Amino acid sequence: MIDIKIIRENPEMVKTNSRNRLASVDIDALLALDTETRALTAAVETARAKRNQFSKTKPTPEIIAEMKALGEALKAQEEELGIKQQQLDEALLSVPNLTHPDVRVSANEDDNPVLSTYGEPKKFSFVPKDHVQLAESLDLIDFDRATKASGAKFYYLKNELALMEYALIQYALGILITRGFTPFTTPDLAKRTVLEGMGFNPRGESTQVYNIADSDLCLIGTAEITMGGYHQDETFDEADLPKKYAAVSHCFRTEAGSYSKFSKGIFRVHQFTKIEMFQYVKPADADQAHLEMLEIEKEIFKGLGLPFQVIDHCTADLGSPSIRTYDLEAWMPGKPAADGSQGAWAEVTSTSNCTDFQSRAMNTKYRTASGEKELVYTLNGTAIAVPRCLIAILENYQNEDGSVEIPQALLPYMPKNYQKIVAKNK
Numbered sequence: 001m002i003d004i005k006i007i008r009e010n011p012e013m014v015k016t017n018s019r020n021r022l023a024s025v026d027i028d029a030l031l032a033l034d035t036e037t038r039a040l041t042a043a044v045e046t047a048r049a050k051r052n053q054f055s056k057t058k059p060t061p062e063i064i065a066e067m068k069a070l071g072e073a074l075k076a077q078e079e080e081l082g083i084k085q086q087q088l089d090e091a092l093l094s095v096p097n098l099t100h101p102d103v104r105v106s107a108n109e110d111d112n113p114v115l116s117t118y119g120e121p122k123k124f125s126f127v128p129k130d131h132v133q134l135a136e137s138l139d140l141i142d143f144d145r146a147t148k149a150s151g152a153k154f155y156y157l158k159n160e161l162a163l164m165e166y167a168l169i170q171y172a173l174g175i176l177i178t179r180g181f182t183p184f185t186t187p188d189l190a191k192r193t194v195l196e197g198m199g200f201n202p203r204g205e206s207t208q209v210y211n212i213a214d215s216d217l218c219l220i221g222t223a224e225i226t227m228g229g230y231h232q233d234e235t236f237d238e239a240d241l242p243k244k245y246a247a248v249s250h251c252f253r254t255e256a257g258s259y260s261k262f263s264k265g266i267f268r269v270h271q272f273t274k275i276e277m278f279q280y281v282k283p284a285d286a287d288q289a290h291l292e293m294l295e296i297e298k299e300i301f302k303g304l305g306l307p308f309q310v311i312d313h314c315t316a317d318l319g320s321p322s323i324r325t326y327d328l329e330a331w332m333p334g335k336p337a338a339d340g341s342q343g344a345w346a347e348v349t350s351t352s353n354c355t356d357f358q359s360r361a362m363n364t365k366y367r368t369a370s371g372e373k374e375l376v377y378t379l380n381g382t383a384i385a386v387p388r389c390l391i392a393i394l395e396n397y398q399n400e401d402g403s404v405e406i407p408q409a410l411l412p413y414m415p416k417n418y419q420k421i422v423a424k425n426k
Contacts, residue, residue, distance in 0.1 A: 001089075001092045001093055001095070001197070001357065001360055001361050002014075002092065002095050002096075002097060002098070002357060002360075003356075003360065004034060004092065006098070007027065007030065007031065007034075007095065008031065008034065011027055011028075011031060014027055014095065015027045017096065017098055017099055018095060018096060020099065020105050020107075020315040020316075021096040021099065021315050021316070021318055021320070022107065022109075022315075022316050023094065023095065023096045023320065024094070025091070025094045025095050025096075026091075027095075029091070030088070030091045030092070030095070033084065033087055033088050033091060034088060036084055037081070037084045037085055037088050040077060040080060040081045040084055041081060043077055044074065044077050044078055044081055047070060047073065047074045047077060048074065050070060051067065051070055051071065051074065054066070054067045054070070055067075093196055093199075093201075096318070096320040096321075097320065097321055097322060097323050097354065097355060097357040098323055098355070099315055099318065099323060099324075100323045100324035100353070102312075102324070103312065103313065103314065103315055103318070103323075103324055104312065104314040104315065105314070105315050106314040106315060106316055107315075107316050108314070108316055109314070109316040109317040110317075111314045111316070111317075112311040112312060112313055112314050112317055112327070113311065113312050113314075114309050114310070114311055115309075115310045115311065115312055115326070116309065116310045117307075117308070117309040117310075118298065118301070118302060118307060118308050118309070119305075119306070119307030119308065119331075120307060121307055121331045121333070121343060122307065122331070122333060122396055124333070124398075124400075125400065126400045127342075128333040128334060128342070128343075128395060128398060129334060129395075129398060129402070130264065130265070130333075130334025130335070130395060131265050131266070131332075131334055131390070131391045131394045131395055132264060132265040132334075133334075134394045134395070134398055134402070134404060135161070135265070135394070137402050137423060138159075138160075138402070138403075138404065138421050138422070138423055138424070139158060139159055139423075139424050140157070140158055140159055140160060140161040140394075140421070141155050141156065141157060141158065141161060141265070141266065142155065142156040142158060143155055143265075150270075151270075153255065153263070153268070153269045153270045154269065154270055154271060155265075155266055155269060157390075159421075159424070160406070160414075160418060160421045161390060161394075161421075163414055163415065163418065164390060164393070164406070164410060164414070165273060165386050165390070166413070167410040167413035167414050168384050168386055168389055168390075168410065169248060169273070169275060169384065169386075170413040171300075171303070171304075171384075171409055171410055171413055172246075172275050172300055172383040172384045173246060173248075173275065173383075175296065175299060175300055175303070175383075176246040176275075176277065176296065176383060177246070179244070179292075179296060180244050181244045181245060181246040181277065182243075182244065182245050182246065183246050183247075183248070184223075184227070184245055184246065184247040184248065185247070185248045185249065186220075186223045186226040186227065186230075186247045186248070186249045187220075187226055187249075188219060188220055188249060188250050188252070189212065189217045189218065189219060189220065190217065190218060190220050190225050190226050190229055191216050191217060191218075191229070192211070192216045192217070192218055193216070194225060194226075194228070194229035194232070194362075195209060195218050195220075195225055196361070197228075197229075197232075197358065197361030197362050198224065198225050198228045198229070198321065198358050198361070198362070199319065199320045199321030199354070199357060199358060200221065200225060202218050207254065208221055208253045208254050208255065209221060209253075209254065210252050210253075210254060219252035220249060220250075220251065220252065221251050221252060221253045222249075222251050222274065222276055222380075223247035223248070223249040223251075223274065223275075223276035223278070224276055224278060224380040226247065226249065227245050227247050227276065227278035227380075228278070228358050228362055228378060228380075229362060230245075231243070231280065231362070231364045232362045232363060232364060233362070233363045233364070234364055234365075235364075235365045235366060235367055235373060236280065236364075236365070236366040236367070236376065237366065237367055238282065238366050238367060238368050238369055240366075241280060241281055241282050241285075241366055241376065242279050242280060242281040242282070242285060242289060243279065243280040243281075244277070244278075244279050245277070245278045245279070246275060246276070246277055246278075246383060247275070247276045247277075247278060248273070248274075248275050249273070249274060249276070250271060250272070250273055250274075251271065251272050251273070251274050251385075252270060252271050253269075253270060253271075254270070255268055255269075255270065264335075265391070266387040266388075266390065266391060267335075267346070267387070267388065267391060269387060272385065272386055272387045273386040274382060274383075274384065274385045274386065275382070275383040275384045276380060276381070276382060276383065277293050277296065277351070277379075277380065277381040277382070277383055278378070278379070278380050278381075279293070279378065279379045279380075280359075280364065280366075280376045280377075280378060281376065281377050281378075281379065282366065282376070282377070283355070283356070283374070283375075283376075283377050285377075286353050286355065286377040286379060287353070289353075289377075289379050290324065290326075290351060290352075290353040290379055293351045293379060293380075293381035294310070294326050294351050294381070296381070296383065297328050297349040297351060297381060297382065297383065298310070298328065300349075300383060300384065301328060301330065301348070301349070303407075303409045304389070304392075304393065304407045304409055304410075305396075305407055305408070305409070306330050306331070306392050306393070306396055307330065307331040307396070308328045308329060308330045308331065308345075308348070309328070309329050309345055310326055310327070310328060310329075311326065311327045311329060312324070312325075312326055313325040313326070313327065319352065320357075321352070321354040321357045321358055322352035322353065322354055322357075323352075323353050323354065323355050323357075324352070324353050325350055325351065325352040325353075326350070326351050327347050327348075327349065327350045327351075328347070328348050328349040328350075329345035329346055329347050329348065330345070330346060330348040330388070330389075330392040331343065331344075331345060331392070331396065332344060332345070332346050332391055332392055332395050332396075333395045333396060333398075334391075334395045335395075346388065346391075346392075347388070348382070348385060348388045348389060348392060349381065349382035349383070349384075349385065350381065350382050351379070351380065351381030351382065352379065352380055352381070353377070353379050354377070354378045354379060354380070355377050355378075356375040356376070356377055356378075357378075358378045359375045359376045359377065359378055360375055364376050364378075393406075393407060402423060403420050403421060403422045403423070404420065404421040405419070405420055405421075406418060406419055406420060406421065
């Protein structure tokens with residue numbers, strides 16, 4: 001969450017930033033609630049001090065009666081303070097992070113400037129198939145049986161595509177380990193308080209979160225959540241930073257409200273595997289760490305031989321915890337474009353600088369050389385989101401005869417003689 005002091009001292013700036021981020025939040029009401037909470041806190045502290053003074057005096061009938069009345073009043077004030085503090089915390093969670101000065105201000109979430117492009121969209125001498133057509137002809141994905149077993153937007157990966165998922169994991173982890181990242185597999189569940197502290201809303205009709213009934217647990221939508229909770233209530237020594245983690249997890253998303261967005265095949269699903277980069281850094285090192293993760297994402301997709309472009313999220317497209325976010329969008333020949341033609345760019349990775357927005361809620365700090373405690377900055381980035389990477393590989397590496405080449409970078413992680421995906425004999 002954002003520092004309440006920033007809101008108190010710069011209310012108009014926070015209002016403007018919230019409007020730019022399309023966040024529905026009443027800053028005036030929040031500040032009024034903050035004033036009430038602080039006044040009530042002061043009243044409670046005064047009452048407690050008075051009670052302590054009474055406890056040191058000889059109890060007369062008058063003092064006993066006064067202490068009883070004071071205790072009853074204090075109990076009511078403490079209960080009211082608890083309610084007010086919870087309301088204030090919930091209001092603070094709805095305020096987005098500040099925004100990097102270089103981010104484009106726009107109310108159009110598609111108004112994201114393109115910073116660079118790698119490779120050219122592949123030109124085919126035939127009409128390319130989309131990944132659903134390829135998967136059906138090559139027996140790679142089973143949607144129908146997944147729908148019977150689990151429901152819509154679930155899938156079974158089969159044959160070479162199942163093997164390719166694990167090849168992508170090994171390929172990406174190999175790059176990350178050489179860059180100093182520690183590999184993890186994480187729980188698929190996290191406490192609701194961790195999700196909220198990390199900036200993910202587990203409540204309401206528009207939530208992307210699956211809540212577990214009769215518990216305070218939720219299925220995670222990204223390992224960013226579990227890795228952000230990993231060092232909750234801990235303090236690093238400055239010399240131990242940065243902490244660089246590469247976490248493999250399943251990701252679960254309800255996709256509520258995404259019915260109007262492109263969702264064919266495995267592009268937008270309820271469950272998938274992802275490798276997430278996560279860093280804890282000193283504030284002064286955050287911008288460089290952010291660029292480092294962007295470069296790693298570019299290295300991964302260059303190695304796979306996939307065309308992509310780098311975009312910089314505008315204010316309307318920024319997630320609440322992030323001060324700045326870069327995406328890689330890969331070229332997908334089978335994805336329909338806005339003008340109805342075939343072929344379009346689509347997000348395959350994202351990397352964000354969340355400053356101290358998450359660490360404040362998680363109470364994760366570092367001890368400076370002078371002994372002071374400061375909040376760390378947190379950053380996250382996608383190394384591989386398996387389904388969308390598989391889509392890009394299938395559609396870009398397809399041949400006219402319907403077969404699909406396997407990228408050279410993945411061959412060391414595939415069984416021998418697996419260099420091309422061809423139709424199976426039935």
